[in-house]
Every structure is written in C-alpha cells, then in structure tokens.
Amino acid sequence: MESLMAYVVGIMFTAAFYMMLRRSIVKLVIGLMILSNAANLLIFVVSGMTRGAPPLIPEGASGPVGIVADPLPQALILTAIVIAFGVLAFAVVLIRRAYEVVGTDDLDQMKDTDT
Amino acid sequence: MLLAVLSGFLLAIVVPLLHRVAGKYIGWLLALLPAGLAVYFSTFLSQVQDGPLLLEYQWLPGLGISLNFLVDGLSLTFALLISGIGTFILIYAGSYLAGHKYLARFFVIMLSFMASMLGLVLSDNLITLFVFWELTSITSYMLIGFNHEDLEARKCALQGLFVTVAGGLALMAGLIMLAIMTGSYSLSAILASSDPIHQHVFYTGAVLCLLAGAFTKSAQVPFHFWLPNAMAAPTPVSAFLHSATMVKAGIYLMARLNPTLGEGELWTMMLMGFGAVTMLTGAWFAFSSTGIKKVLAYSTVMALGTLTMLIGVGTELAMTAFICFLVAHSLYKGALFMLAGALDHETGTKDITRMGGLRKSMPVTATIAVFAALSLAGLPPLFGFIAKELMLESLLEAPLWSSLLVIATVASAMLIVGVAGLVAIKPFFGAPGDTPKAPHEAPLGMLVGPAILTIIALAFGLMPFIPENALLQAAVASVYGAPVDFNLALWHGINKPLLLSALSLIVGFLLFRAWPRIQPTLHALNYAGSRVGPEAGYFKFMEWITVVASWQTRMLQNGVLGLYMLVLLxxxxxxxxxxxxxxxxxxxxxxxxxxxxxxxxxxxxxxxxxxxxxxxxxxxxxxxxxxxxxxxxxxxxxxxxxxxxxxxxxxxxxxxxxxxxxxxxxxxxxxxxxxxxxxxxxxxxxxxxxxxxxxxxxxxxxxxxFETISTYYVENSAALAYGRNIVNVILVDFRALDTLGEIFVLSLAAMGVLSMLKLKAEDQHKP
The missing domain is CATH 1.20.120 (Four Helix Bundle (Hemerythrin (Met), subunit A))
Structure with missing residues (x-):
C-alpha cells in the first residue's frame, strides 16, 4: 500500500506545484491546499501504514495491546493540518483584500510595491 | 608599546569631550599625544642600533594572530615621521579649521588614522599589519570625504577607497601566500629566515598580489589618479597623507619585504619599471598643473615613483638614497603642503597663476617656502640635496638599466626644479597677483609646523652625521638586509652626480621661466590625454559595474513570483x-x-x-x-x-x-x-x-x-501522563509547548483575518 501511495502523493505534489506556478492568485491558493494535503500524506505514508490498530491503550492496561500505528507522525500531522488551515484562512482573506485594492488577480501585475 | 600604538584610538574617544573644555586650543592640546609618542619612540633609537627588537603581546593566540611589534631602523623611522609630523599637523589643523562645526569629528578621525598608521608600520604579524592597512584605507576615506556635503569630495573619497581597498584584497592574498612560502606570519621570522623563496611556485603570484596592494596604496601608475583627487580633503589631511602616512604605507611594505623578495628578477624589474614611469608621470603632471595643491600632489606621485624605483635598484647605495630621500621628502612635503594651505587660507585661491608678490604681506611664509622648495629642488645646503646626490650616484652604478634610469631621473629632476619655482618663487615674488582676499600673514599655529620641519631639513643637511648615527644606519640596514657602512656629507667634490644636478637645475630654471607661456599648451595636451588615461578606465569600469548590477537585478529579482518558484523548485x-x-x-x-x-x-x-x-x-x-x-x-x-x-x-x-x-x-x-x-x-x-x-x-x-523514537511515547503514555489516546497525550502533554505555539499561531491568523475584514468595512464607510 505504501508504494502505491508514494505514486499518489507524487501526483498530488505535481498538481500542487503546477497550480502554484500559475499567474492567477486563486490558482495559487488551490495549489497551496493540495500541497498541504500532499505533505501530510507524505509524512503519513513514509512512517508506515498500519490497518485497524489505532494508537490507543485499553482501559486498565499500562500499554497498547499488540502492534499499533506509530503515534508520533500522527501528532505531527494533526498540528500540520491545523496550522495549514490557519495559513489558508489568512491567505484567502489577504488575497481578497489585495484583489479589492489592486483590481487584478494576476500575480505579475502585483509585483510593484506602489500599486 | 601596545599602549603607544593604541593611544590614538583611546584619545579619539574622548576628543569630543576635550573639545568642549579646550575650545580653540584643542589642536595644541591633542598635539601633546603625538609629541609624547615621538619622544617615546626616540628612546628606542639606541636599541635598534644593535638589531631589531620584538615586543610581544597576545591577541588571538588560538588563531596564531599576535599583536607583536617589530621595532627596527625602518619601522622606527616611519614611526618617528608619523608621530613627529603628526604633532605639527594637529597644531596646524586646529588653526586651519578653527571654528569648523565638525572640528571634533575631524580630530577623532585624524587620531584614529594616525594610530592605524603607527600600527601598520610597527606590526610584526602579517594579519595585524593587514588589519591596520585596511584601517588606514577606511579612515583616510572619511578624511578625504570630510566635506561630506560636497558631491565632488564624496566622489573622490569613494574613488580613493575603491582603488586602495581593491589593492588591499590583493595584498591579503599576497600576504597569505608569503606566509605559506615562508611558513610564518611573523615578519621578524620571515626576515630572519635565509631560505631563498624566489624559486617557490607561489613566488610570482605573491609578488604580483603584494605589489598590487603596494602600488594602489602608493599611487603608482596606472593607479596614481586617486591621489591628486584626494586633494578634496582639507589641507591638513593632504599634508599628512602625502608626507608621512597613507601613500608611504605601500612604500613601507615594499621596503620591508625587500630583503625577502628582492632576490627575484620579477620584483626588481617591476619596481624599477613602474617606479621610473610613475616618477616621470608625476613630474610631468606636477609641472603642467596650476592649482598649488595639485602641483604638490603630483610631485608626491613623482617622489613615490622615485622611492619605488630605488627599492627596485636595491644596491647598498640605492637603499641609502631611499632612506635619505624618504626622510627628506616627508620633511619638505609636509612643510610645503601646510604652506599651500596657508596661502589658500589667506588669499582665498589655490591658483598659482593668480598669486604673486606675496612676500611683502606674508614674509614668514615666503621664507619658509623658499627653504622647503630648495629641499624639493635638491639644492644645498638642505637634506634634499644629499638625498638627490645619493640617488644619482646610486643610479649611475645601478646593475641594470642604469643609463635609462639616470635619464628618466634627470628629466624628472628638471621638471621638479621647475615645480619648486612654481611653489616658492611664483607666489611670493614678481608682480602682485589679484587674489580674492587681501593677503596677510598666516597665524602662528599654521606656521610653526612648516618652520620646524624646514629647520630640521636644514639641520640634517648641514650636519648629516646626526640623523645618520641616530637612525639612518639602522634603517638602511633593515631595508638592505645587512649592515651598510656609509658617510653622508654635503660636499663630495666635483663628480658626475653634481654635474647632473647642475644640469637639471639650469634646465629646470629655464623651464620655470617658460612656464607661463607653455603651461596652457601642456594643460591642453593633458586634457586630451585624460580621455584615454587610467582614470577614464576607472570611470568606464564603475559604469560597467552599475550596468551589470542592474542587469543582474532585473534577471534575478524580477518580481515575478512564478519565476522565483520555478527556480526554487x-x-x-x-x-x-x-x-x-x-x-x-x-x-x-x-x-x-x-x-x-x-x-x-x-x-x-x-x-x-x-x-x-x-x-x-x-x-x-x-x-x-x-x-x-x-x-x-x-x-x-x-x-x-x-x-x-x-x-x-x-x-x-x-x-x-x-x-x-x-x-x-x-x-x-x-x-x-x-x-x-x-x-x-x-x-x-x-x-x-x-x-x-x-x-x-x-x-x-x-x-x-534509525530506530523509531515513538516507543518512549507508547510506553510512557499511560504510566506518566495517565492518558490512553497516545496521539492526544503527545500533543497536550509531552509536546504541550509546541501545541501552545500552534495555538498562538492560529490566534495570530485569526486576528489577521479579522482585522482585514474590518479594514474593508471601514473603507466602505468612507464617502
């Protein structure tokens, strides 16, 4: 499953990079979203994928029973998801504001500081 | 010794305070420091007779950089010139710039410059020498650009800085190669070792780099153009820069390394060739200029060329001539520059053609100027005469290119005799000129320096055995690399050098008489030449740098986000x-x-x-x-x-x-x-x-x-944190601070979003 997902993540990154290279600022945001999803999946995949064994400890036990999924990458990804949302919310509002002021969504028209 | 070298920097710190206390006597007060230093340095006179002295202080022992000081004949000669002339320059500056609103600032830079120069000539460690070398470049930049509201002054200061600092970079490479070749960063060790290094694979590179540094600093052709432009500085600065410091730093370096590097042919030929060309160029331009400071500046270029050439010749006699000419030049050039400043100050013009007959209104200035100019022209009974005779004699016996060098030297001597006339006869004798200000005698502070320097030159000329025994023997020994026995005397009998001197004197006097008629032609000739000269090359180069910089900025910093990302990816x-x-x-x-x-x-x-x-x-x-x-x-x-x-x-x-x-x-x-x-x-x-x-x-x-580090969290989640959802425990317990940071980031983003939405709402309220 991991090797298959490596290809999926690669394709997601390709789509993200392509969108981020576009001149339209809306496409840049879409690219950013795909990028954060792809990055989260990348960490998830390379740390190994385990089916049906969440890192939980049964009541009364001192440790999990049997082999469980690695909890550390999950903690990292959880943080990343939330931060990515914060960045996205900020970016979206910023873009909207920039569009109102500058009157274009073409990034090449926004390169001067005095518009 | 450490305190002596650094005292200039220390005093510079408190100058603004002293200025408030001492008021207009600040120059006299500050001059006590270099005067004291000169006395201190002269206590070493008897010690250096027995050989070089090494005074050791640690600085960065881990990097092998020390603050050791090497005191021998050469460095002591320089140290005495710097502190001695520095004394008079400070007195003079206090008077020349009296009432200037940045007087305190001027003295701060001046003292730092003097201290850097002392450090440069006394350092034993190559790295320390380089640090002081660059300090002189930076402080002289500030001095030349002292009138910072003047665009021309800023441009000239920058030009001097670029030329000398570019040379400084080459110098650093050269010093490092020198250290690799000799295996030591200590000058005393390098000079003491007798291993021949002119066979070494680095020899050519080291010589070229070191000379690039020395030539730019000492204004050798084709880098000579920055020096006359440095005249934008106030006159005390010019006098100091030209007589004993800055431009002499390159000369010092060449003289210092001569015993080590002088055996190679490359060294000899480069020094003789560039020196002779610089000498002639300097003499030519000195004679064809009209501004008194320009005339003197180009005569400095002449002197620097002569000194370089003499090091290149490298015989015992040439080295003796080198040291004598060095001292003679420092004495008369310091005096003449200060007098030129006095003339400028009291008449309101720098133009020689507008001066004349000033001996009536400025008798003291005129007397001193005549004597200093006699030394410049190389006439008895001044010290300049002895130096000039020695120079001609050594060139007549030079092992290589002898006749060429003699012809060049005699030609430049003719021009310099004419120049001496320009600075000593033209302004003071003949018909009164029309000067913007009614001329009157310069104040005491501006005359005491030139007077004493000229008296010294006269005394050295009449009694040459005094400086000879006190210092010059040791100085010649340290540049020649072995003890040299010589006897200076004013009168050598009628011989070839004397005849050549007489010839140059007669032709020089005729040239001076013809000057008013031929000067415009010479000037026009120089103007035509300036379009293809090295200075034009400098401006072309600067223009080219600007063009390349803006092209590169357009290419790399073009503001197109997509291209940045493309390159990054x-x-x-x-x-x-x-x-x-x-x-x-x-x-x-x-x-x-x-x-x-x-x-x-x-x-x-x-x-x-x-x-x-x-x-x-x-x-x-x-x-x-x-x-x-x-x-x-x-x-x-x-x-x-x-x-x-x-x-x-x-x-x-x-x-x-x-x-x-x-x-x-x-x-x-x-x-x-x-x-x-x-x-x-x-x-x-x-x-x-x-x-x-x-x-x-x-x-x-x-x-x-690597082994996974998650095991720790899995095992301790329940035991230490009493939580059964391990991911949650990591987030809120083991890595709780990270989560706190995350919350902080989210709150910031939320505030940003809110403020931007509010901003929009306020915009809409506006009519």
Missing part, C-alpha cells in the same frame, strides 16, 4: 534528485499485492480529484474537487489507524470549502494568463519535482537508518 529537486541518484540510484518499485480493492478506490479518488482541481476551468469544479481530495485524505487516515487525524481533517475540510466558496466567488473567473510554452515549461518542472518526491518516498520506505 528546479534547484531544490534538481539537487535532491542528483544526491539520491548518485547515492541510491533510481528504483521504481510498486507492490500491488498488499492493497485491498477499496484502497485502490481511494487512491484513484485522490489522483482524480487532484488532477481535476488543477486542470478544470471552473472555479466551482475546482473547489468541489478540493473537497473531494480532502475527504479522500480523511478516509485514508481513518482506514489506516489514525482516527484523530480523520476527524480533524473532516472538520477542517468542511470549514475550508465553506471559506473558499464564500470568498473566492468575489474574485474573477479563471482565465488563462500564460502562453502554452509557459504552461508546458511549468508542467515539466512540476512533473520532475513530483517524480523526485515519489522516488525519495520509495527510497525512504526501503531504507531504515
């Missing part, structure tokens, strides 16, 4: 891909057997939504497929044992889609802004980056370098 994944390719190879592995069919479905869903989101022309379609993608990722998390991630992802994804729908539809429709070429180029880079990521992931899955 190509470089990052190019390098990462190359590293992986060379260390691991390219292995496309795909194991399909371990996947269930519904997992295939999710994989397909992710790929399809990503591709659709990036290729559709509909905004709604794009946003919707983003939603699909997010939910696909959430499904993956849930299927593979990460329920917490799945829940968070679902929540965030829902919020995101709502946000996008709300905001993005205020923005315009998708349009294609790029050309097909740009799209294919971007696609190629994106695919390359994506493939590299896939390959890196496959490699990571294949190799396990």
């Amino acid at each position: 190509a470089v990052t994944f190019g390098l990462a891909g190359y590293t992986m390719f060379s260390h691991y190879g390219v292995h496309f592995t795909l194991n399909l057997a371990d996947s269930h069919f519904y997992e295939w479905g999710i994989a397909l869903l992710l790929v399809a939504s990503a591709v659709f989101a990036s290729s559709t022309h509909s905004r709604l379609g794009s946003v919707a497929s983003m939603g699909v993608l997010g939910f696909g990722v959430a499904l993956t998390f849930i299927l593979f044992s990460a329920p917490d991630l799945g829940i968070t992802q679902l929540l965030v994804e829902t919020l995101t889609v709502i946000l996008l729908v709300l905001v993005l539809f205020k923005l315009p429709e998708f349009v294609n802004l790029s050309t097909p070429f740009q799209r294919y180029r971007d696609l190629a880079v994106a695919i390359f980056s994506g493939v590299t990521i896939t390959l890196i992931m496959l490699a990571v899955l294949d190799i396990q370098y």
